[in-house]
Amino acid sequence: MNEQSNWLAACRVEDAIENGGVCVKHGEDQIALFYFTRRNEWYATQNECPHKKQMALSRGMIGSTTDEPKVACPFHKKTFSLSTGECLSGDECAIKTYPVKIENGTVYIGTTPKS
Amino acid sequence: MKEPQIIVIGNGMVGYKFCEKLRSKTSSFNLIVFGEEPRRAYDRVHLSEYFNGKTADDLSLSTENWYQEQNITLFLNNPIVKIDRGLQKVYTASGLDYHYDILVFATGSGAFVPNIPGIEKEGVFVYRTIEDLDLISGYAKKAKTASVIGGGLLGLEAAKALIDLGIEKTSIIEFAPRLMPRQIDAAGSDMLKSKLADLGLQIHLNKNTTSIEGDGRITALKFSDDTALDVDMLVISAGIKPRDELAKACGIEVGPRGGIVVDQKMQTNDPAIFAIGECALYDGMIYGLIAPGYEMAEVLAANLCEGEKTFTGFDMSTKLKLIGIDVASFGDNFITEPDCRTIIFENKHKGVYKRINVSNDGQYLLGGILIGDATAYNLLLQTSNNRIVLPENPEELILGARGGSEPAGGAGITGLPDGALICSCEGVSKGDICAAVADGSCENIDDLKKCTKAGTGCGGCLPMVKDLMTYTLKSQGKYIKNVICEHFNYSRQELFDLIHIHELKSYDEVLDALGKNDGCEVCKPLVSSLLASLWNEMILKKGNDVAQDSNDRFLANIQKGGSYSVVPRVPGGEITPDKLIVIGEVAKKYNLYTKITGGQRIDMFGAHLNDLPVIWEELIAAGFESGHAYGKGLRTVKSCVGSTWCRFGLHDSVSFAIRIEERYRGIRAPHKFKSAVSGCIRECAEAQSKDFGIIATEKGWNLYVCGNGGSKPQHALLLATDLDSETCIKYIDRFLMFYIRTADPLTRTATWLNKMEGGIDYLRNVIINDSLGMAAQWENEIENLIASYKCEWKEAVENPAIRKRFSHFVNAPEDKDPTIEFVEMRGQKRTVEWKTV
Numbered sequence: 003m004n005e006q007s008n009w010l011a012a013c014r015v016e017d018a019i020e021n022g023g024v025c026v027k028h029g030e031d032q033i034a035l036f037y038f039t040r041r042n043e044w045y046a047t048q049n050e051c052p053h054k055k056q057m058a059l060s061r062g063m064i065g066s067t068t069d070e071p072k073v074a075c076p077f078h079k080k081t082f083s084l085s086t087g088e089c090l091s092g093d094e095c096a097i098k099t100y101p102v103k104i105e106n107g108t109v110y111i112g113t114t115p116k117s
Numbered sequence: 118m119k120e121p122q123i124i125v126i127g128n129g130m131v132g133y134k135f136c137e138k139l140r141s142k143t144s145s146f147n148l149i150v151f152g153e154e155p156r157r158a159y160d161r162v163h164l165s166e167y168f169n170g171k172t173a174d175d176l177s178l179s180t181e182n183w184y185q186e187q188n189i190t191l192f193l194n195n196p197i198v199k200i201d202r203g204l205q206k207v208y209t210a211s212g213l214d215y216h217y218d219i220l221v222f223a224t225g226s227g228a229f230v231p232n233i234p235g236i237e238k239e240g241v242f243v244y245r246t247i248e249d250l251d252l253i254s255g256y257a258k259k260a261k262t263a264s265v266i267g268g269g270l271l272g273l274e275a276a277k278a279l280i281d282l283g284i285e286k287t288s289i290i291e292f293a294p295r296l297m298p299r300q301i302d303a304a305g306s307d308m309l310k311s312k313l314a315d316l317g318l319q320i321h322l323n324k325n326t327t328s329i330e331g332d333g334r335i336t337a338l339k340f341s342d343d344t345a346l347d348v349d350m351l352v353i354s355a356g357i358k359p360r361d362e363l364a365k366a367c368g369i370e371v372g373p374r375g376g377i378v379v380d381q382k383m384q385t386n387d388p389a390i391f392a393i394g395e396c397a398l399y400d401g402m403i404y405g406l407i408a409p410g411y412e413m414a415e416v417l418a419a420n421l422c423e424g425e426k427t428f429t430g431f432d433m434s435t436k437l438k439l440i441g442i443d444v445a446s447f448g449d450n451f452i453t454e455p456d457c458r459t460i461i462f463e464n465k466h467k468g469v470y471k472r473i474n475v476s477n478d479g480q481y482l483l484g485g486i487l488i489g490d491a492t493a494y495n496l497l498l499q500t501s502n503n504r505i506v507l508p509e510n511p512e513e514l515i516l517g518a519r520g521g522s523e524p525a526g527g528a529g530i531t532g533l534p535d536g537a538l539i540c541s542c543e544g545v546s547k548g549d550i551c552a553a554v555a556d557g558s559c560e561n562i563d564d565l566k567k568c569t570k571a572g573t574g575c576g577g578c579l580p581m582v583k584d585l586m587t588y589t590l591k592s593q594g595k596y597i598k599n600v601i602c603e604h605f606n607y608s609r610q611e612l613f614d615l616i617h618i619h620e621l622k623s624y625d626e627v628l629d630a631l632g633k634n635d636g637c638e639v640c641k642p643l644v645s646s647l648l649a650s651l652w653n654e655m656i657l658k659k660g661n662d663v664a665q666d667s668n669d670r671f672l673a674n675i676q677k678g679g680s681y682s683v684v685p686r687v688p689g690g691e692i693t694p695d696k697l698i699v700i701g702e703v704a705k706k707y708n709l710y711t712k713i714t715g716g717q718r719i720d721m722f723g724a725h726l727n728d729l730p731v732i733w734e735e736l737i738a739a740g741f742e743s744g745h746a747y748g749k750g751l752r753t754v755k756s757c758v759g760s761t762w763c764r765f766g767l768h769d770s771v772s773f774a775i776r777i778e779e780r781y782r783g784i785r786a787p788h789k790f791k792s793a794v795s796g797c798i799r800e801c802a803e804a805q806s807k808d809f810g811i812i813a814t815e816k817g818w819n820l821y822v823c824g825n826g827g828s829k830p831q832h833a834l835l836l837a838t839d840l841d842s843e844t845c846i847k848y849i850d851r852f853l854m855f856y857i858r859t860a861d862p863l864t865r866t867a868t869w870l871n872k873m874e875g876g877i878d879y880l881r882n883v884i885i886n887d888s889l890g891m892a893a894q895w896e897n898e899i900e901n902l903i904a905s906y907k908c909e910w911k912e913a914v915e916n917p918a919i920r921k922r923f924s925h926f927v928n929a930p931e932d933k934d935p936t937i938e939f940v941e942m943r944g945q946k947r948t949v950e951w952k953t954v
Contacts, residue, residue, distance in 0.1 A: 018927070019662075019663060020663070021660065021664075025925055025927060025934075026926065026927055027926040027928055035927070040625075040636075054677075054951045054952070055952040057934055057936045058679055062667070063666075065635050065637030065638060065640075066634050067603065069634070071635070074637070081638065
């Protein structure tokens with residue numbers, strides 16, 4: 003992981019949706035935050051689906067294929083890896099992913115993308 | 118040592134396929150491609166889909182990074198202008214030169230433009246590239262009439278495109294006495310012509326265009342028979358002309374009527390230079406189809422890698438859908454008596470024409486033509502290509518077996534030899550497909566497409582590929598199970614029963630008890646639907662909201678741009694003036710676009726996620742409830758006005774429609790289902806196009822089932838006649854529960870019935886005669902669902918935890934999504950287009 007200098011306090015752990023996503027406002031930007039309770043993992047990605055440029059990934063269903071955690075865009079069900087951002091269905095370009103950390107019940111997102 | 122350098126001139130479909138084939142065999146060779154068009158190779162076969170909403174990106178054959186990943190240098194917008202064979206160099210339009218060790222012409226073809234006086238006028242186009250299409254669609258905006266010169270395959274495609282562009286009067290001008298002169302005979306052409314005429318296309322045969330009239334821009338066409346036709350625009354589609362000018366200029370041998378002469382290895386008279394695709398002339402013939410082009414690419418790629426392949430001509434059989442009409446020809450389609458015996462079937466009422474040519478001894482199928490119904494094409498083609506001995510009554514091949522029942526699906530394919538070519542685009546045989554299934558590497562169609570490439574070209578062979586897969590799996594004694602996904606090793610029907618038996622109430626419980634890992638976007642909505650069909654609990658409770666498809670999750674339909682639409686239930690389409698006013702007021706207050714739906718209700722579009730609860734609060738206060746337009750369940754029960762007003766009406770269709778809509782509202786099913794009630798046989802409510810439809814008779818109601826509109830319309834079939842209202846409802850109860858319990862995921866009732874062994878007769882026996890002994894249980898189950906109905910929007914707005922989820926930003930709950938944009942149109946708003954090019 004790269005060096006993070008800017009951590010955005012996104013929300014409280016209890017505001018996040020279990021096994022689902024919420025959208026975090028970051029200035030003009032939107033970041034999708036996923037609380038994958040079933041795996042006890044947190045992920046953050048860009049909220050925009052690159053396929054039709056819709057701000058929608060936070061409203062997508064999450065799940066896994068083999069062991070890869072993924073999110074499916076609600077518009078056309080394009081799926082993306084939550085860990086690498088890679089598109090798992092078809093040829094869309096990868097999405098940005100961000101590091102997440104939890105401190106004292108607050109969820110922080112590192113605003114410099116991992117990739 | 119330096120790698121030998123291959124230069125490919127042309128980046129069309131065949132040029133691209135050559136690169137793909139070569140790179141799949143070897144990573145040696147420096148590969149450089151020069152394209153004259155501004156974009157990467159795209160699917161020219163499906164070019165007309167560009168007018169039906171497909172973008173240039175959708176049509177593209179590769180991703181942006183593909184060439185780089187494959188270590189291929191691609192130059193676009195940069196045609197080669199000169200070749201020096203002595204120096205083995207090509208010179209580009211941009212002024213650079215490159216050395217080649219091997220040079221490949223994949224320059225394709227251009228439109229053949231006949232030398233008609235006035236051809237240069239504004240408003241005259243060719244139909245060949247995406248750029249041509251852009252020019253045509255720009256000009257079509259101000260055109261009311263258009264003509265296409267050329268009644269061949271491409272000409273008909275172009276005519277369809279003009280109709281799609283909204284040109285009111287489109288005509289086709291063909292020099293020959295029939296349409297598609299290379300594929301079909303006169304009788305087939307007559308049939309096709311009358312079907313096209315039904316669609317509003319004017320067809321002029323035997324017409325020789327002598328001049329194009331107009332002052333600078335086209336206004337009319339004149340013909341050799343002294344007639345004329347006024348037109349605003351013209352598309353020329355009179356054939357193709359091989360792009361051989363570059364080859365000719367550097368002294369490579371070309372044919373007298375064009376085309377770069379090649380041998381069986383695609384080699385020209387210069388041993389370092391090859392040609393493939395529509396620019397190549399093999400044995401005096403240009404192959405203007407995609408499959409032979411791909412075969413040439415394969416032959417060349419294989420030989421460059423020290424393989425031994427030859428091109429020896431290609432089967433020119435084709436099957437296509439023109440403006441919704443099947444047209445196919447195969448084998449020797451024009452052979453006539455006394456060299457063969459023909460069997461012809463013609464049904465003018467349905468617009469079907471079928472001709473097969475059988476050898477004089479009755480043993481073999483030589484070729485044929487199919488218009489209007491080409492379902493038998495794959496099997497006929499295989500029978501002809503593989504010289505399979507015909508059955509005693511070869512007419513059954515085009516008529517189906519006598520006696521009403523369809524011939525078994527596997528009966529035809531089992532007789533094919535292993536060498537039978539199933540996918541001619543990718544050259545995949547029956548043996549290849551069966552072997553890939555038999556060795557266990559492919560058990561579904563996606564795997565099969567990936568590992569054999571079968572069905573990835575034109576897709577026409579896919580039904581047969583699927584049948585072969587099923588047949589192979591069955592012959593191995595494998596129980597073919599429609600498992601849901603990698604997380605559940607069950608079919609939908611099995612999972613339904615298991616959830617019932619174990620009394621599971623949430624997605625997580627089901628996954629823990631019956632599945633594995635984390636679930637996915639396939640099993641989550643499916644399980645959620647089963648839970649709803651079984652228990653009818655509020656679908657957003659128990660953490661189930663994240664296991665719902667996005668429309669169900671927010672109880673509204675997500676629209677382009679990310680806003681939602683709102684549809685309150687209007688049972689039977691009956692609404693009071695006061696309620697109409699409320700809808701108008703709510704729409705005004707929240708700035709919503711309003712439109713009457715096909716199901717007799719009002720849809721309000723453009724609601725922000727944050728506004729949905731307040732909008733519904735107001736609607737509920739005025740007596741509305743959820744219309745479930747977002748759910749896989751009952752949509753509407755449409756009705757005509759019936760006997761209360763109509764002078765023809767036999768019964769009160771509105772009251773019965775309301776009763777039915779209120780009975781089944783909110784019930785979740787494998788797919789959406791619709792209904793309608795008509796008050797007399799005039800059928801104004803269109804009940805025969807619904808999942809179940811009711812039509813009043815003198816004595817009661819006729820009940821029809823398993824129809825649908827949509828992309829594959831199917832008429833509903835008559836289940837029972839002259840029913841009283843109670844019996845009618847009882848039958849619908851049983852029908853719906855049978856469907857809910859047994860249909861595959863996302864299967865409408867029509868498809869469900871189509872797959873049912875025994876069809877409507879079996880269904881009737883189950884519903885009316887209770888042949889499965891399930892009627893009492895089903896009636897009981899549906900009573901429970903009906904009794905537990907609650908308006909889920911009412912529950913949502915009253916539940917603070919659920920309501921909280923209707924905000925766009927978790928860290929700024931009051932803020933709406935600022936990226937949602939609208940523009941004005943006809944005094945209302947509409948959403949902006951997709952932001953992609």
